[in-house]
Amino acid sequence: xxxxxxxxxxxxxxxxxxxxxxxxxxxxxxxxxxxxxxxxxxxxxxxxxxxxxxxxxxxxxxxxxxxxxxxxxxxxxxxxxxxxxxxxxxxxxxxxxxxxxxxxxxxxxxxxxxxxxxxxxxxxxxxxxxxxxx
Amino acid sequence: xxxxxxxxxxxxxxxxxxxxxxxxxxxxxxxxxxxxxxxxxxxxxxxxxxxxxxxxxxxxxxxxxxxxxxxxxxxxxxxxxxxxxxxxxxxxxxxxxxxxxxxxxxxxxxxxxxxxxxxxxxxxxxxxxxxxxxxxxxxxxxxxxxxxxxxxxxxxxxxxxxxxxxxxxxxxxxxxxxxxxxxxxxxxxxxxxxxxxxxxxxxxxxxxxxxxxxxxxxxxxxxxxxxxxxxxxxxxxxxxxxxxxxxxxxxxxxxxxxxxxxxxxxxxxxxxxxxxxxxxxxxxxxxxxxxxxxxxxxxxxxxxxxxxxxxxxxxxxxxxxxxxxxxxxxxxxxxxxxxxx
Numbered sequence: 470x471x472x473x474x475x476x477x478x479x480x481x482x483x484x485x486x487x488x489x490x491x492x493x494x495x496x497x498x499x500x501x502x503x504x505x506x507x508x509x510x511x512x513x514x515x516x517x518x519x520x521x522x523x524x525x526x527x528x529x530x531x532x533x534x535x536x537x538x539x540x541x542x543x544x545x546x547x548x549x550x551x552x553x554x555x556x557x558x559x560x561x562x563x564x565x566x567x568x569x570x571x572x573x574x575x576x577x578x579x580x581x582x583x584x585x586x587x588x589x590x591x592x593x594x595x596x597x598x599x600x601x602x603x
Numbered sequence: 604x605x606x607x608x609x610x611x612x613x614x615x616x617x618x619x620x621x622x623x624x625x626x627x628x629x630x631x632x633x634x635x636x637x638x639x640x641x642x643x644x645x646x647x648x649x650x651x652x653x654x655x656x657x658x659x660x661x662x663x664x665x666x667x668x669x670x671x672x673x674x675x676x677x678x679x680x681x682x683x684x685x686x687x688x689x690x691x692x693x694x695x696x697x698x699x700x701x702x703x704x705x706x707x708x709x710x711x712x713x714x715x716x717x718x719x720x721x722x723x724x725x726x727x728x729x730x731x732x733x734x735x736x737x738x739x740x741x742x743x744x745x746x747x748x749x750x751x752x753x754x755x756x757x758x759x760x761x762x763x764x765x766x767x768x769x770x771x772x773x774x775x776x777x778x779x780x781x782x783x784x785x786x787x788x789x790x791x792x793x794x795x796x797x798x799x800x801x802x803x804x805x806x807x808x809x810x811x812x813x814x815x816x817x818x819x820x821x822x823x824x825x826x827x828x829x830x831x832x833x834x835x836x837x838x839x840x841x842x843x844x845x846x847x848x849x850x851x852x853x854x855x856x857x858x859x860x861x862x863x864x865x866x867x868x869x870x871x872x873x874x875x876x877x878x879x880x881x882x883x884x885x886x887x888x889x890x891x892x893x894x895x896x897x898x899x900x901x902x903x904x905x906x907x908x909x910x911x912x913x914x915x916x917x918x919x920x921x922x923x924x925x926x927x928x929x930x931x932x933x934x935x936x937x938x939x940x941x942x943x944x
Binding site: 523529532533534535536537538539540541542543561564565566570574575577578579581582585 | 727728730732733734735736737738739740741742743744745746747748756758759760764766773777780781
């Protein structure tokens with residue numbers, strides 16, 4: 470018996486369900502807070518969603534943590550219904566250990582490490598030059 | 604036309620369903636996380652010596668807690684309501700008192716005494732490739748509704764790429780964030796610091812501190828045990844057992860003093876208040892918990908009961924033997940006088 474929910478979704482909207490980050494509290498400037506949400510593909514980013522599956526706070530708190538919550542039970546259900554996670558959601562789930570690691574995460578980490586090395590060597594060069602001048 | 608469209612959709616969804624099942628299997632294999640259960644150590648301990656939760660122990664502790672209705676139902680800070688007056692016959696009054704005793708027993712339920720929890724140090728995976736991905740840690744909580752809080756998955760991804768389980772303090776904090784409990788704060792109130800505790804004890808407000816502690820901390824966290832130990836020590840030092848007499852914390856205090864073998868103060872206090880039965884039951888509980896002590900073996904050999912038990916305990920175990928014997932004599936004189944008069 471075919472799972473009826475994906476069939477209904479297709480017929481109803483002609484689109485598909487995605488699991489993505491929607492910006493919440495959009496009346497506050499400079500304080501982002503995302504809801505992890507199952508919504509139709511064509512809906513507005515912050516518009517009506519089907520179900521909220523979690524939250525993500527990109528600004529670290531006093532303990533230097535970024536809080537992410539997932540309702541794994543419902544995420545499993547929606548993925549079972551044929552929902553597609555977007556890239557940031559896939560990255561977060563990869564960090565959590567639920568999905569395998571996203572290749573872009575690894576690339577990002579490598580790029581960051583290269584950048585820090587550059588700045589470190591740049592600072593050293595600057596120091597040396599300063600010493601030479603003085 | 605519509606039928607064709609539906610048939611086409613069915614076809615497509617069928618193929619997607621097959622793929623979804625395959626990807627589901629991969630996902631199930633990926634999400635491998637099991638919490639180890641540390642209950643096997645507790646089971647071993649249970650068999651050797653009587654624990655706090657044994658029915659016999661609980662029975663004795665409830666008896667010595669006492670049931671002072673006036674103190675249990677004394678006015679606490681509530682919303683202001685005008686009092687209700689009812690006209691009752693004597694029978695109805697007796698029934699109402701019975702109901703009140705039932706409710707008082709429920710209110711006097713003892714909070715659990717558990718051994719301190721062991722710290723969690725589980726590392727789920729070490730991914731050196733992710734080293735330096737971010738400056739902050741990522742904390743992932745599972746907010747599925749129907750799991751007990753002890754079994755929730757809370758993991759932390761450090762900036763150096765290690766994926767580890769969250770420590771107990773982080774777990775408590777995050778569970779309070781996502782499933783807030785009444786009265787609990789995210790960071791512990793300043794009253795639980797050492798200096799502030801001393802001030803509160805000088806004001807004789809041990810009960811309030813213990814109630815706050817019960818609401819704020821888990822029963823097996825180190826903070827809970829530390830605060831309770833400090834409170835009981837202070838009570839023992841000043842002999843202020845009356846403060847906790849008809850509250851739910853009395854059993855916990857008695858158990859702590861029993862484990863530390865310092866019940867003398869409590870026995871003296873009981874004899875002064877002429878509660879001979881309570882003192883006797885306390886000594887018998889002591890013998891149950893420490894069956895290898897001298898007084899326990901002596902009592903078992905002599906099959907003593909009542910005041911004799913107290914005498915044996917006073918001779919063998921206590922540091923303040925003189926006190927206890929004096930108090931016993933005074934009590935027996937009082938009993939003799941009251942029976943004569």
